Every structure is written in structure tokens, then in C-alpha cells.
Amino acid sequence: MPSYTVTVATGSQWFAGTDDYIYLTLMGSEGCSERTLLDKALYNDFERGAVDSYDVNVSEDIGEIQLVKIEKRKYWVQDDWYCKYITVKTPGGDYVEFPCYRWVGDSEEIVLRDGTARLPKDDITQAAKQHRRKELEERQKLYRWMEWHPGFPLSIDAKTCKDLPRDIQFDSEKGVDFILNYTKAMENLYVNRFMHMFQSSWSDFADFEKIFIKISNTISEYVMQHWQEDFMFGYQFLNGCNPVMIQKCTKLPDKFPVTTEMVDCSLERNLTLEEEIKEGNVYIADYSLLDGVSANSTDPCTIQYLAAPICLLYKNLQNKVLPIAIQLAQTPGENNPIYLPSDEKYDWLLAKIWVRSSDFHIHQTVTHLLRTHLISEVFGIAMYRQLPAVHPLFKLILPHVKFTIAINTKAREQLICECGLFDKANATGGGGHVQLVQRSMKQFTFSSLCFPEEIQMRGVDSKEELPYYFYRDDGNMVWEATKSFVSDVVNIYYDSDETVKTDVELQAFVKDVYVFGLNGNEDLGFPKTIMTRDKLIEYLTVIIFVASSQHAAVNFGQFDWCSWIPNSPPTMRRPPPTEKGVVTINYIIESLPDRGRSCWHLGAVWALSQFQENELFLGMYTDEHFIEKPVKKAMQQFRKKLEDICSIIKERNKNKKLPYYYFSPDRIPNSVAV
Numbered sequence: 001m002p003s004y005t006v007t008v009a010t011g012s013q014w015f016a017g018t019d020d021y022i023y024l025t026l027m028g029s030e031g032c033s034e035r036t037l038l039d040k041a042l043y044n045d046f047e048r049g050a051v052d053s054y055d056v057n058v059s060e061d062i063g064e065i066q067l068v069k070i071e072k073r074k075y076w077v078q079d080d081w082y083c084k085y086i087t088v089k090t091p092g093g094d095y096v097e098f099p100c101y102r103w104v105g106d107s108e109e110i111v112l113r114d115g116t117a118r119l120p121k122d123d124i125t126q127a128a129k130q131h132r133r134k135e136l137e138e139r140q141k142l143y144r145w146m147e148w149h150p151g152f153p154l155s156i157d158a159k160t161c162k163d164l165p166r167d168i169q170f171d172s173e174k175g176v177d178f179i180l181n182y183t184k185a186m187e188n189l190y191v192n193r194f195m196h197m198f199q200s201s202w203s204d205f206a207d208f209e210k211i212f213i214k215i216s217n218t219i220s221e222y223v224m225q226h227w228q229e230d231f232m233f234g235y236q237f238l239n240g241c242n243p244v245m246i247q248k249c250t251k252l253p254d255k256f257p258v259t260t261e262m263v264d265c266s267l268e269r270n271l272t273l274e275e276e277i278k279e280g281n282v283y284i285a286d287y288s289l290l291d292g293v294s295a296n297s298t299d300p301c302t303i304q305y306l307a308a309p310i311c312l313l314y315k316n317l318q319n320k321v322l323p324i325a326i327q328l329a330q331t332p333g334e335n336n337p338i339y340l341p342s343d344e345k346y347d348w349l350l351a352k353i354w355v356r357s358s359d360f361h362i363h364q365t366v367t368h369l370l371r372t373h374l375i376s377e378v379f380g381i382a383m384y385r386q387l388p389a390v391h392p393l394f395k396l397i398l399p400h401v402k403f404t405i406a407i408n409t410k411a412r413e414q415l416i417c418e419c420g421l422f423d424k425a426n427a428t429g430g431g432g433h434v435q436l437v438q439r440s441m442k443q444f445t446f447s448s449l450c451f452p453e454e455i456q457m458r459g460v461d462s463k464e465e466l467p468y469y470f471y472r473d474d475g476n477m478v479w480e481a482t483k484s485f486v487s488d489v490v491n492i493y494y495d496s497d498e499t500v501k502t503d504v505e506l507q508a509f510v511k512d513v514y515v516f517g518l519n520g521n522e523d524l525g526f527p528k529t530i531m532t533r534d535k536l537i538e539y540l541t542v543i544i545f546v547a548s549s550q551h552a553a554v555n556f557g558q559f560d561w562c563s564w565i566p567n568s569p570p571t572m573r574r575p576p577p578t579e580k581g582v583v584t585i586n587y588i589i590e591s592l593p594d595r596g597r598s599c600w601h602l603g604a605v606w607a608l609s610q611f612q613e614n615e616l617f618l619g620m621y622t623d624e625h626f627i628e629k630p631v632k633k634a635m636q637q638f639r640k641k642l643e644d645i646c647s648i649i650k651e652r653n654k655n656k657k658l659p660y661y662y663f664s665p666d667r668i669p670n671s672v673a674v
Helices: 126-142 178-188 205-211 218-226 230-239 260-266 273-278 345-386 392-400 404-415 432-440 451-457 470-493 497-501 504-517 533-555 558-562 585-591 595-608 629-653
Strands: 003-010 021-028 036-039 051-057 065-073 081-089 095-104 108-113 282-286 310-315 321-327
Touching: 003 021, 021 051, 021 081, 036 051, 065 081, 065 095, 065 126, 095 108, 108 126, 126 345, 178 404, 178 595, 218 230, 218 558, 230 321, 230 345, 230 470, 260 273, 260 310, 260 321, 273 282, 321 345, 345 392, 345 404, 345 432, 345 504, 345 533, 345 585, 392 470, 392 533, 451 470, 470 533, 470 629, 497 533, 558 595
Parallel strands: none
Antiparallel strands: 003 051, 003 081, 021 036, 021 065, 065 108, 081 095, 282 310, 310 321
């Protein structure tokens, strides 16, 4: 009687073990084994992290093992079981691996394919084709599209995290509860004693140190000390929390009538402003997206304000980028003066504060929420709906969408919903953030997600012209390493453009992203089909880079750059001034957030800047969905390139007062999970 040895690995997650009945059936090319009970209730098998082996006898040869069926039957209480993988040793001594990495619920059965990645064309037998089709049919019932707000990318059809399919829920809800995390953060930061002081202004700038001094770190402390300096203001456009707004100014817009006479004292090359522009020394940041967005009105006791400034920046002879002119509204006129470094100290300081506050809103809602969180969720939903677990692209993408759908669902449940935490301290709360996403979608394009293209479109790609743009330099290195890895994997499974073109599951995935996830909006430039290996490599690089590297670059610096409140005010309580010479220190303090909102803001940027427990960083693939040696070799090469990048960044940062490390691969989590 032939005997198979079956090894079952249980995950280390909480509640991953089970005291229930687990049955297994081996399904071969010539038949099936009998349904075998592996573990009876109350035995010690299938505990967290356990690897257990069993002998399965069959009465006759069942041929080549193709599928393994696992069934779980409830014994006493509900107790989901997390299965990592199953390995089958055949009577001939061969080993067949069946990756699982899924939760098995009560009265549920899961049928697993062996771990060899296969395109649709590789499946010959009817059983294999049927398994593929059935898996996708079941997934499409679970993963449904939903429009959360008109004009938004579509999201998962779930009101709460508990409504999500079990396989994409967090192992523990505690780590991602925004209310709990923000409250805990404020306790840890010793600022909760100020929480009852909503509407209560700080006394002066030094007063903000009461909620800062206990939590200062290298960068945030440097920001606190130098935030009023033009150098620090300009530096953040290159390497701060939102280094995506600066673009080369090739022509002054009519709405921003700056003259040479206005800025002459800031120009260092004995050239006119027009000549400086032609020489490529002038840059601009325009916050027009905020023009007309409704300010937060959820608290009738505090009127809040937004502005849509335009800022002109100049690269001086030391290659520092400095502000030389700021206009706080989009329409020029007598009531909309252009502020200059030569103006009164507090006029100029408040103008810069308004730019920093506007930058904060664009960062949170557009750069961070829309361009990493929401778009990664679209890719994730489409992947689950259109790519079976046996598909190589499912195996490639899966680690980079892990927990993304869950964290976004939690955000819609607690953070950006009506009366959510976003309303507590942000001037775009109460619906302004929704308007901002809707407006941003009209400018959002696929090409802007391709890192080198986005840099080029803003005219900031030259190292010679902007030598200290570390965001650009480090991002390009990580993009190229990611693209090289993706290229290696694609070329293993796709031997020609024709193979790409005829992969019906790949085409369905790309179509689902375009037609449903993005509402079939042609203006966004997302592909409807992918016809070549080069385009496929680019598409997959975008998915992985945005979910890992881009998110890390714009998320984990929030505490560094935003914890000193005057440098990044989440709201303003007085309108932008309409004339020069009226701003005093008291005017600025009364404009900045009150004590309560400052504390909420601080708790938020602290919580959002923390890595998850047991975080997996870029290149770390602990779940072995791929079993092929060529892919494992490609992963090793990827990790080696990432290690080299870490070394380059570490060496450059030595002795720097303002180190830039947000693109360092050892600080880039695999997916958007916070």
C-alpha cells in the first residue's frame, strides 16, 4: 500500500492554531486518496508555528499529485486556522510543495495547487483549468468594487474591517486602530494634558516646546531650531515630507506677476528674473488644487481657513533653493500682495507658514492618500479578482498589497469618514479632503506614477542643476533596482511579447484596474491592455514601487517634518492677510492651531510614522509563494542591490545634520500597511 508523508506548517499568527478536525485529501492525475483525518480535536498539533508530519496511505496508485484539499470542521468554538504550506513526500521520494498562506475557517475547504507558477497556457488538464476558473469565480464574489465617493478610485465593498475576506484582515486589529493609536501616542508623548484646551492658543513660539521637548529627534529638533530660515523652508521642497511639488519655472504664470525689481535683492548672478528663468535657476510650487476647497466647519467655535498659495524659488550660487516670492491666493490684485524676503519679518514668516500649511494638506490628501493608499488598493482588489494563486504575477504582487485593503478600510471607518479623526485637527476635514481627491483625480496620470517620468515632467531631473535633491537620486536607485528584479521575474515566465499578449488573466487584471478601479477614465492614461514585456515590466514596477518605496518616502518622515507645529500647521485659525504691515507675533500665534488641535496633530504624525510590528521590508519575501530556483536567485540579486543602495545612502548621510533616509531600502516596508 503506497504511503505519502504529508508535512503541514501552521502560521505564527495569534489564533493560528486549532483544536478542530482537519481533513486532507490528495488529488492525483489517476485518482484521489481517501479523505484522511490528520488531527483530532484537543490534540497538540497545529499550534502556532508548529510543523507536523503525517503518513497518508492510499489503496492504489493515484498518479502525479496535482491538488491537495484541506477541510476544517468545527469541534467546540470558532477557531480559524492559518496554514502556511503543505509538503507531500511521494512513495518515490520526491517532494511536492503546496504554498497556502491562508486562513481556513470553520466548515471550509481549500484546494491548493502545487507551488510551480503557471500561466493560463501552461495548464493542459481539465482539472487544472477548472481549479483556476473556480478560484477566480469565488474570489470575485468576495472582492467586490464599491464607489466610496464619486470621482474617487473605487475601493473594496466593505464597511468595516470585519466585513473583509479573512485572508486580507489584519492578524490583530489593535495595531491598526487609529483612535487607540492616536490616544496612545498622545499619552506616550505626554501631551494629553493639553487635550481639553481646544480653542486655547499657545502664548508664543517657545510655548509649542511644551509638547515638543520630550519627543525631539535629530531632524525634528533641527527643524524646531531652524524652521524660520529661508534655507530650511526651501530645503523641504527637495527632501522634506512632500518633495513632489517643486518644478522648474520656464515662464512666470500671468496669475503671479513677480518682477525683477521685486526680487532683485534675492538674485545673485546680476541677471534679470527673466534671464534667471532662462538659465534654469528658478522653480515654482503652485497649490492651485486648494483654490475654493471648503475649509473645516465641523467646530462652530473655531473658524478654520485654507489658502492656495504660489511660491517662487531661486537656486543661489551655493546651489541652495530659497523662496523669493509668495502669493497667498491664485488671483492677483490689491488684496493679494506678493510677499518678499525684504518685507517685514512677520509678514514674510506668515507667508511661509501659509505655504507650509498648504503643503501639508496636499501631502496628506494627494501625495499620501490618493497616490499611494488608494491606487495600491485598486491594484490589490484587481489582483485578487483576476489572478489565481498559481499565476506568477499573483505571487509577485501579493507581498506588496498585504494589508493595504485592510488599512484603507480602517481609514474609511475611523479616519477620513464623516466625523472621523481627520476632522479633529485638519482644515480640510469635514469634506474638504474629499473635494481635494476629486480635483486631484482630474490631474492624476499613470505616467506620473513612473518615478523617472514624474521627475522629468517637473523638470528637476538634472543632478548638475539640483545637486542636493536626495529624494530624486535615491528614488531613481530604488526604482532601477525594482525594475531590474521585475524584469528578471517577467523574463522567466514570459518568453516573448506574444506570451504577454495572450495571457488572458493578465489582460483581465489590467482591464479590471482601468474599467472598474479607475472608472474607465481615459484621461488618466492607464493601459487597457498590455502587449509587450517592456510595458508589463513598467506596469509591475509601478505597482511595487508605489506600494513600497513611494509610500515610505512620503509617509515615514511625517514626525520628522510635521511634529514642530509652526513648520507644518494642520489648520489655520485666521484668514490669510490681505495687506502688508499688519502681521505681528500675536497675529501668527492666533493663526496657528490651538493647543487641542496641536495635540491631535502630533498624535497623528507620530502614529503614522511608526513601522508595524514584525515589519517586512523591501526584498524580504518570507512567505515562499515562489518555489522555482530562478526566481529565488532573482530575489537574492534584488536584495544584494538593495543592500548596496543602503550602503550608499548610509555613507552619504554620515555627519549630516539633515540626513535623508526615507528611500533607504531597510526603511521601506513591502506594502502600504499604515
